[in-house]
Amino acid sequence: MVEIVLVRHASTAWSGVRYCGRSDPPLSPVGLAEAAALAERLAPSIRPGTRLISSPSRRAVATAAAIADACGGMTIERDERWLEVDFGLAEGQTFEQLQVTSTATAAALSGGLMDVDWPGGETASSLAARVAAAWDELVAADRPAVVVTHAGPIIHALAFAGERRPDVSDLLGPADAARVTVAAPRASGSPVLPSGT
Numbered sequence: 001m002v003e004i005v006l007v008r009h010a011s012t013a014w015s016g017v018r019y020c021g022r023s024d025p026p027l028s029p030v031g032l033a034e035a036a037a038l039a040e041r042l043a044p045s046i047r048p049g050t051r052l053i054s055s056p057s058r059r060a061v062a063t064a065a066a067i068a069d070a071c072g073g074m075t076i077e078r079d080e081r082w083l084e085v086d087f088g089l090a091e092g093q094t095f096e097q098l099q100v101t102s103t104a105t106a107a108a109l110s111g112g113l114m115d116v117d118w119p120g121g122e123t124a125s126s127l128a129a130r131v132a133a134a135w136d137e138l139v140a141a142d143r144p145a146v147v148v149t150h151a152g153p154i155i156h157a158l159a160f161a162g163e164r165r166p167d168v169s170d171l172l173g174p175a176d177a178a179r180v181t182v183a184a185p186r187a188s189g190s191p192v193l194p195s196g197t
Contacts, residue, residue: 088121
């Protein structure tokens with residue numbers, strides 16, 4: 001059994017306000033406090049030999065650094081496959097702005113649709129495939145791990161862990177964590193893709 005803790009990075013000034021995929025704002029003062037509190041909660045349950053993997057975005061690395069420090073100095077492995085989705089033309093926009101600039105995308109999101117192809121950005125199948133590759137490698141390593149990443153990759157990773165389709169109910173808030181135990185690598189080796197892709 002492989003235990004994996006999926007962590008969403010702590011808050012930035014954009015969290016809950018603007019779409020933030022490939023932009024790279026730092027943690028806000030609130031986010032720094034959230035990261036420290038999260039690290040304090042997680043540290044007692046992180047066993048020796050646990051890997052600490054992070055998206056290379058600075059908001060994720062700063063959150064991972066708080067965890068590393070709380071655990072006595074873990075090494076942070078950066079993996080680009082755990083980056084947030086590329087929101088394309090929606091990057092930096094509020095949802096209200098998105099309703100004007102891309103009504104179809106806004107309507108899909110309002111309806112809870114998970115297989116969104118972001119105009120000028122990443123497709124749903126691309127996000128699912130890269131997270132699936134990272135997930136399969138993580139599980140195959142057969143070592144406990146903490147992965148600090150973003151909302152989009154976490155939704156897909158939780159779907160892979162449960163052998164089901166991604167669901168918006170898996171959305172974690174900033175500095176939240178989900179702990180999963182996986183028995184073995186998925187037999188098929190193929191990603192669980194959102195419907196319609």
